[in-house]
Amino acid sequence: MKIGILISGRGSNMVALIDAIKSGEIPDSDVAVVISDKADAPGLEKARERGVETIVIERRGRPREEHDAEIIAELQKRNVELVCLAGYMRLLSKGFIRSFENRIVNIHPSLLPAFPGLDAQRQAIDYGVKISGCSVHFVDEGLDSGAIILQRAVEVKDDDTGETLSARILEHEHGAYVEAVRRIATGHLQISGRKTTFGITDE
Amino acid sequence: MKIGILISGRGSNMVALIDAIKSGEIPDSDVAVVISDKADAPGLEKARERGVETIVIERRGRPREEHDAEIIAELQKRNVELVCLAGYMRLLSKGFIRSFENRIVNIHPSLLPAFPGLDAQRQAIDYGVKISGCSVHFVDEGLDSGAIILQRAVEVKDDDTGETLSARILEHEHGAYVEAVRRIATGHLQISGRKTTFGITDE
Numbered sequence: 001m002k003i004g005i006l007i008s009g010r011g012s013n014m015v016a017l018i019d020a021i022k023s024g025e026i027p028d029s030d031v032a033v034v035i036s037d038k039a040d041a042p043g044l045e046k047a048r049e050r051g052v053e054t055i056v057i058e059r060r061g062r063p064r065e066e067h068d069a070e071i072i073a074e075l076q077k078r079n080v081e082l083v084c085l086a087g088y089m090r091l092l093s094k095g096f097i098r099s100f101e102n103r104i105v106n107i108h109p110s111l112l113p114a115f116p117g118l119d120a121q122r123q124a125i126d127y128g129v130k131i132s133g134c135s136v137h138f139v140d141e142g143l144d145s146g147a148i149i150l151q152r153a154v155e156v157k158d159d160d161t162g163e164t165l166s167a168r169i170l171e172h173e174h175g176a177y178v179e180a181v182r183r184i185a186t187g188h189l190q191i192s193g194r195k196t197t198f199g200i201t202d203e
Numbered sequence: 204m205k206i207g208i209l210i211s212g213r214g215s216n217m218v219a220l221i222d223a224i225k226s227g228e229i230p231d232s233d234v235a236v237v238i239s240d241k242a243d244a245p246g247l248e249k250a251r252e253r254g255v256e257t258i259v260i261e262r263r264g265r266p267r268e269e270h271d272a273e274i275i276a277e278l279q280k281r282n283v284e285l286v287c288l289a290g291y292m293r294l295l296s297k298g299f300i301r302s303f304e305n306r307i308v309n310i311h312p313s314l315l316p317a318f319p320g321l322d323a324q325r326q327a328i329d330y331g332v333k334i335s336g337c338s339v340h341f342v343d344e345g346l347d348s349g350a351i352i353l354q355r356a357v358e359v360k361d362d363d364t365g366e367t368l369s370a371r372i373l374e375h376e377h378g379a380y381v382e383a384v385r386r387i388a389t390g391h392l393q394i395s396g397r398k399t400t401f402g403i404t405d406e
Contacts, residue, residue: 111314111334112332113318113330113332114315114316114317126397127316128351128396129351130338130352130353131314131355133356148333152334153334153336158401193331194329194330197361198361
């Protein structure tokens with residue numbers, strides 16, 4: 001399975017995916033390209049260190065559709081079958097989502113549908129929840145609203161701040177994202193409407 | 204601590220609370236009365252079997268405030284300090300909530316703020332979440348929107364229906380509700396705005 005990863009920043013989930021592919025944990029897959037919309041994204045160097053091709057495609061004030069069309073062209077040129085968002089800080093256009101229907105995944109630092117959008121961990125702290133977590137989900141045209149592939153629960157402690165909770169959730173994000181992509185790569189994930197099921201239990 | 208419990212149905216969480224008080228798990232407390240808005244609520248018999256006074260106060264088409272005023276009077280007559288909703292199927296009036304500010308608790312079968320309102324387990328199945336759970340929370344004037352005391356996460360399985368998920372969550376509800384009331388009864392729960400904290404960790 002050829003994978004393209006989109007980043008805007010440090011790309012810690014990108015690193016987790018690349019390393020899991022290299023180790024064989026995600027089988028029969030290859031990261032064809034890492035694309036960043038920011039020239040100074042620290043994740044770019046980490047991708048290059050791991051021998052992965054990187055491209056910077058900045059928005060430069062262009063309409064979203066135009067920016068996305070350039071990204072889509074680069075992904076299609078490399079026969080990318082699955083697009084993984086890893087801290088990519090832009091909403092995708094409808095054209096992008098239609099070009100890769102049910103083939104774009106994202107990880108979000110909350111138990112969706114709770115706390116979609118920016119600063120999910122801070123939202124969780126402000127609401128006062130005792131359990132939050134992370135969700136790997138397909139990307140649709142809504143905000144963090146696509147079908148959920150898997151979720152991991154993370155305890156919120158009484159003295160947590162947005163920062164300490166973010167760090168604790170991040171520890172779970174890497175394993176969750178790798179497991180979700182592994183399920184897709186091995187062909188065992190079925191999608192029916194909003195429901196995803198996994199043919200083989202991992203217990 | 205004198206506790207009043209409001210039910211509309213089988214009262215399984217009511218039974219858990221009464222039994223935990225009898226066993227001393229919730230210390231220095233007493234269920235002063237169980238009030239049902241339904242004369243045929245099966246929980247009434249279970250309360251009587253356990254030696255707890257029961258009262259039926261039906262709505263009978265009266266305005267909510269009037270119905271609630273009668274319930275409040277019975278609770279106040281018995282010096283109830285904490286009101287526990289246990290499958291009580293009516294929204295409380297503002298007057299009720301103001302009469303027992305931060306002294307009404309409820310348990311809800313989802314990880315709030317996800318899936319408030321009726322049929323939370325069915326909502327969770329329809330959304331396609333992989334983790335749901337239950338939340339014990341203070342009751343405010345919104346719908347399942349008060350400060351959260353504690354939450355427990357419960358896995359949603361691929362073949363779950365609303366019924367099987369309800370049954371799995373219910374197993375966790377009893378322990379969660381008992382633990383939340385124990386924290387209040389022992390005076391270790393602090394509330395500040397939407398945040399509750401527990402002075403002593405239970406680990």
